[in-house]
Amino acid sequence: MSKRVHNPFGSLSADFPSSVVVFLVALPLCLGIALGSNAPLFSGIIAGIAGGIVIGILSGSQLSVSGPAAGLTAIVAAAIGKIPTFEAFLLAVVLSGIFQIILGYLKAGILGDYVPGAVIKAMLAAIGLILILKQLPHLVGYDADFEGDESFRQADGSNTFTGIFNALNYILPLAVVIGLISLGIQIIWDKVLVKKSKFFKMIPSPLIVVLVAVGIDQWAKANNPSLAMPAHALVSIPVADSVQGFFSFFMFPDFSYLNNFNVWSAALTIAIVASLETLLNIEAADELDPYQRVTPTNRELRAQGAGNLVSGLLGGLPVTSVIVRTSANVNSGAKSKMSTILHGIMLLLSVAFIPKILNLIPLPALAAVLIYTGFKLAKPSIFKEFYKKGFDQFVPFVITILAILLTDLLVGILIGCIVGLFFVMRSNFRSAVFVVNDENNYLFRLRKDVSFLNKPIIKRKLAHVPENSYVLIDATRADFLDRDVVEVIEDFMISAPLKNIKVELKKSVNKQQGFTIFPEPLKETA
Incomplete structure (x- = not known):
């Protein structure tokens, strides 16, 4: 019988280190997705805070982590371009939250149950491969594509693969050193040190990675400034000069645009896409959960709606459940939703009190954390496992991965479902009529x-x-x-x-x- 975790405060020894890892992963992603959406950078941080604290408290999922999602960047960027002001766009985010709450009460959460298991596992493996491929340029100091982009065609005109080749022309020596050392620390930490002592299990390796990376860069600045990391290769959080300046980063929706058609159209689009992405990610989160807990999907839609409502009211981007942060949470050993909530609190406190310190973090170190997370999602053993299951399971698995890599998450999942349905029909077709003669x-x-x-x-x-x-x-x-x-x-x-x-x-x-x-x-x- 599976072990159950009921008391969230009873697992803080596991949840706190995990929350640190999720915080470090979420920070550049929140900023990058805001940048890719043509929105103010701080709106991505607000969305991360709302996703962590609000959705973390209301959600029935113990391990899912919500925040601004790469799958919404194109929709958000298009909406911001059509809607007269950013404050009017925030109104669309608020309305999308209300739509999601309604969908939750209409029990639309059942839609996630119709996605085949092979497609969900393919989604996890595809996200792992995307993390590796997308973070390789950041690992060597090439940041033309925004952090957190998951689409095949990038904002800079290249694609996932050409972006890697372009990065070879812009390699920063110190970035490569920091990236490789960061990967090495995580491997040695997980494969050697954690097994030798429980002390190392209490300290998340990404925290050590960040501290070492900052130390290396600061040493370079002091001894050889020409080798130090340039500004584009560091975390870049808006820094306020005063308390009043900090609160000025928060924006509020303009309700005078309630009669604007584009606002309602954007709200409905965001609600539908965010809900679908959330349901898919929740299925994946339950698949990753070592305790095999099942998330109530209708409650999750209502929680997501509340998160978008709060995010929009405070000036944030729309949010969904995000598999990158969720997988980092699971792989770091989280046991309850306290990890998600704490990461949201850390985002809030850090941008309020220590933004200048956070801006010292080199992006290659965080890229190494994401690459290592991606490898855990796309281990070769997963491909071997599906190959052994047979043609009917392996082909939909591989096609879904390729479709996600070459398009985006939702389109790839749709293609995977169609391929999966074809094999189900094929299996039923072949077994429905049996003919034998003597x-x-x-x-x-x-x-x-x-x-x-x-x-x-x-x-x-x-x-x-x-x-x-x-x-x-x-x-x-x-x-x-x-x-x-x-x-x-x-x-x-x-x-x-x-x-x-x-x-x-x-x-x-x-x-x-x-x-x-x-x-x-x-x-x-x-």
């Missing part, structure tokens, strides 16, 4: 659901039955027979005497509804 004796066994798609194969095989044969049509195992299939069998039974074919029919009775699948009694032919 000389001139033929058995046609109809199983499960026999639809009009099976009509051609049944018609063709019946037509090839030779003269003077005996045919047994067994429909006792069929749950459903399409009327077109029934007509094919009826026509065959009528014409069978002309070829001296004897036909015996075993009918299926639907026990639940109490009727025979063949609506009219058919006589055996002799």
Whole structure:
């Protein structure tokens, strides 16, 4: 029986270190997604705070982490371009939250249950590969693409793969040193030190990575400034000169735009896309949960709606459940939602009190943290596992990964679901009609659901039955027979005497509804 965690305060020893890791991962992503959305940088931080604290408290998920999402950047950027002011856009975010709350009460959360398990696991592996591919340029100091971008086509005109090749022309030596040392620290920490002492398990390796990276860069600035990290390769949080200046970063929605069509259109679009992305990520979060807890999806939609409501009211971007932060949370050993809540509190306190210190953090160090997280999501063993499961599982898994890599998350998932549905139909199609013959004796066994798609194969095989044969049509195992299939069998039974074919029919009775699948009694032919 799985161990359950009920008291969130009872697992602080695991949740606090995890919250530090999530905080370090979330910080550049919040800023990067705001940059990619053409929004004020601080709006991304506000969204991260709302996603951590508000959604963390209201959500039924113990491990999911919410915040501004890469999947919404194109939608947000387009909306900001169409809507007259940013304050009017914030109104759209507030309305999207209200729409999500309504969707939660309408029980729309059930939609997430229709995504095949192979597609969810493919999504996790694809996100892992995207993290590795997208962070490689940041690892060497090339920051043309904004931090957190997950789409194939990048804002700078290149794509995921050409971005890596472009980065080779802009390598910063110190960035490479910091990146490689950061990766090495995490590997040694997890594979060696943690196994030797519980002390190392209490300290998250990404925290050590950040401290070492800052130390290396500060040493370079003091001894050889030409090697030090440039401003674009460091975290860049807006710094206020006073308390009043800090509160000026917060903006409020302009309700005078309630009659603007573009505001309502953007709100509905954000609500639908954010809800779909959340439901997918929640399924993935439950898949990652070592305690196998199940998140109530309708409650999650309501929590997400509340998060967007608060984010919009304070000047933040729309939020969703985010699998990158969630996977970092799980891999760091979080046990309850306290990790999510604490990371939101850390975001708030850090930008309020120590923004100048945070701005010392080199992005290559954080890129190394994300690359290591990505590797854990896309381990080679996962691909081997699906290969062993067979063609029907492996092909949808691989196609979903490729589709997500070459498009974006939602389009890739849709393609994966279509491919998965095709294989389900293919499996059902192949197993619905079973034909075997011994000389001139033929058995046609109809199983499960026999639809009009099976009509051609049944018609063709019946037509090839030779003269003077005996045919047994067994429909006792069929749950459903399409009327077109029934007509094919009826026509065959009528014409069978002309070829001296004897036909015996075993009918299926639907026990639940109490009727025979063949609506009219058919006589055996002799």
